[in-house]
Amino acid sequence: MFAFLLAVGILIPSALGQFPCPNAIDILPCHCTADGEDIDMDCSNINVVDQIEHAFMADMPFTAFRKLTIARDLDQNAVPIESLGDRVFGDATFREVVISNSYLSDIGNNVFEKSFSTLESLTLSHGLLNRYNFATLNLFNQLTHLDMSHNRLSFVSDIISNSLQLIDLSWNGGFFYSPELLVGAPGLTHIYLQNIDMHDLTPLMFAAQGHLDTLDLAGNFVHMMPSDGLWFPNDTVTNVVLDNNFVLDLSIEFIFGTSNKLSLSMRNNSLSDFTAEIWQPVLEKVSGNTKSRIVLGETNIQCGCNIAWLVTSTKYMRVFDSTNQCADGSLFSDLDPDSFAHCP
Numbered sequence: 617m618f619a620f621l622l623a624v625g626i627l628i629p630s631a632l633g634q635f636p637c638p639n640a641i642d643i644l645p646c647h648c649t650a651d652g653e654d655i656d657m658d659c660s661n662i663n664v665v666d667q668i669e670h671a672f673m674a675d676m677p678f679t680a681f682r683k684l685t686i687a688r689d690l691d692q693n694a695v696p697i698e699s700l701g702d703r704v705f706g707d708a709t710f711r712e713v714v715i716s717n718s719y720l721s722d723i724g725n726n727v728f729e730k731s732f733s734t735l736e737s738l739t740l741s742h743g744l745l746n747r748y749n750f751a752t753l754n755l756f757n758q759l760t761h762l763d764m765s766h767n768r769l770s771f772v773s774d775i776i777s778n779s780l781q782l783i784d785l786s787w788n789g790g791f792f793y794s795p796e797l798l799v800g801a802p803g804l805t806h807i808y809l810q811n812i813d814m815h816d817l818t819p820l821m822f823a824a825q826g827h828l829d830t831l832d833l834a835g836n837f838v839h840m841m842p843s844d845g846l847w848f849p850n851d852t853v854t855n856v857v858l859d860n861n862f863v864l865d866l867s868i869e870f871i872f873g874t875s876n877k878l879s880l881s882m883r884n885n886s887l888s889d890f891t892a893e894i895w896q897p898v899l900e901k902v903s904g905n906t907k908s909r910i911v912l913g914e915t916n917i918q919c920g921c922n923i924a925w926l927v928t929s930t931k932y933m934r935v936f937d938s939t940n941q942c943a944d945g946s947l948f949s950d951l952d953p954d955s956f957a958h959c960p
């Protein structure tokens with residue numbers, strides 16, 4: 617018996633595949649790897665979508681996979697799939713799915729229905745997706761990570777999920793959404809909405825996010841930060857990114873309810889003033905923690921007596937980033953507090 621196994625193993629190892637994977641030849645050009653009980657399927661080399669369906673029709677010792685990958689590096693040709701129909705993965709279930717750098721524009725409403733109770737992480741990025749059935753998200757009761765960045769989504773319906781922790785909808789220019797977009801996902805810790813053509817920040821849009829750590833709104837068209845635009849309910853937020861917007865106007869309490877430790881980054885905006893009325897409450901809240909940072913980079917702020925209140929406070933200046941520049945290019949951190957002594 618032992619000799620027989622040995623002989624088979626030596627003679628046709630590739631035909632046998634590697635238990636618990638299916639027979640390697642049956643699933644080509646997909647390939648399967650196993651690490652203990654974790655079985656991964658990689659179909660990144662397919663030429664036509666039928667090859668996926670064919671692979672998943674093979675005899676499988678196990679249909680519970682850890683990870684499905686259909687992805688190529690961005691400097692390679694995109695994976696030539698345009699649509700995924702509902703039955704393409706047969707009975708297979710997945711905990712993690714990564715489909716990236718493809719021509720995928722259409723995905724069946726129930727493609728991953730077998731994975732409703734297993735899927736933890738879904739990445740459908742760098743494709744041409746115009747729509748996705750977000751209404752089924754709540755059926756994935758283990759789903760914590762959803763990355764749909766770099767697509768062409770034109771509409772995102774309100775997200776309902778108790779498990780979701782991270783959502784990335786970045787680089788989908790101009791999709792429609794309601795201000796209640798994320799109200800039904802109270803477990804979110806990380807929200808990425810870079811480059812979505814957001815023009816207006818609706819007050820209280822993040823008011824349901826009692827676990828939020830990071831909010832990234834870089835690369836949008838926000839000109840004006842209204843009161844309560846960044847209102848957070850539970851003092852958990854430590855990282856807010858507003859780089860590459862057009863922020864000029866700030867209202868009192870435009871940001872409220874962050875953690876005492878906050879990194880607020882507003883590089884490359886249009887700030888032309890830094891008034892105590894608006895900023896002192898923010899600095900009071902966060903400057904007790906020396907790890908906090910207010911990052912503005914180059915600004916249009918005239919550094920005269922208007923900022924004496926800031927420059928003469930060592931506590932505030934400790935968290936005011938050392939790269940922040942006045943309109944004339946001088947660094948705030950180089951300003952001599954003594955030279956503001958004459959200010960009223």
Ligand SMILES: *[C@@H]1O[C@H](CO)[C@@H](O)[C@H](O)[C@H]1NC(C)=O
Binds near residue numbers: 826
């Ligand atoms: C507030 O945050 C704490 C963790 O800092 C968390 O345990 C609690 O559930 C949160 N409350 C709400 C209402 O989200």
Ligand SMILES: *[C@@H]1O[C@H](CO)[C@@H](O)[C@H](O)[C@H]1NC(C)=O
Binds near residue numbers: 835860884
């Ligand atoms: C500044 O922001 C604008 C608008 O988002 C962007 O087009 C530009 O590339 C940014 N500049 C830098 C240096 O990042």
